[in-house]
Amino acid sequence: MATSRMHPAYLAAPLLGYLVYAMFRLSLGVALPEIQAAYLMLDVEAGLMVSVGSVSIMVFILYGGYLTDRLGVFLSFLLGIFLFSLGLVLFMFAWNFWVLTVFIFLTGVGSGILIPTVYSWVGEVSTAHRGLGIGVT
Numbered sequence: 320m321a322t323s324r325m326h327p328a329y330l331a332a333p334l335l336g337y338l339v340y341a342m343f344r345l346s347l348g349v350a351l352p353e354i355q356a357a358y359l360m361l362d363v364e365a366g367l368m369v370s371v372g373s374v375s376i377m378v379f380i381l382y383g384g385y386l387t388d389r390l391g392v393f394l395s396f397l398l399g400i401f402l403f404s405l406g407l408v409l410f411m412f413a414w415n416f417w418v419l420t421v422f423i424f425l426t427g428v429g430s431g432i433l434i435p436t437v438y439s440w441v442g443e444v445s446t447a448h449r450g451l452g453i454g455v456t
Contacts, residue, residue: 330444333437336400340430343407347372358416368416372423379431386432387439395436403429 347369355365387395406426413419 330441333396333440336396336403336433337437340403340433343403343426344430354419358413358419360416364416368420368423371420372427375424375427376431376434379428380434381431383432383435384439387436392436392440392443395432396440399429399431399433399436401429402426403433405429 351365351369354360355362360368383395383399386398390398403426406422406424406429409422409425410419413422
């Protein structure tokens with residue numbers, strides 16, 4: 320998989336996946352007051368929801384590297400994107416705070432798998448451009 324020449328389109332999938340993850344993490348903080356109002360959340364509950372998402376990323380990022388080694392970059396990427404996307408779609412249909420928190424947890428699990436997979440993918444693509452690829456992510 321490591322080649323001296325890298326086709327830019329080969330990096331499009333992992334970089335777009337990482338971009339969507341980053342946009343979600345940034346926009347969650349911006350949208351939090353509206354989410355709090357819609358679900359009648361206390362500040363403590365909003366903090367718990369965001370913390371559950373962050374902790375699930377932190378825990379599952381440890382397993383993400385292992386999964387990438389076991390399943391390969393492509394399958395791990397698909398699994399991470401699937402779980403992350405499923406959590407985001409279900410997020411729209413949450414009917415209360417606890418269900419919303421479970422869906423945020425699911426996005427965190429997907430993100431935890433996605434992040435090390437993206438770094439592995441970029442690192443495997445080209446040894447000559449590895450620093451540039453990691454810098455972009």
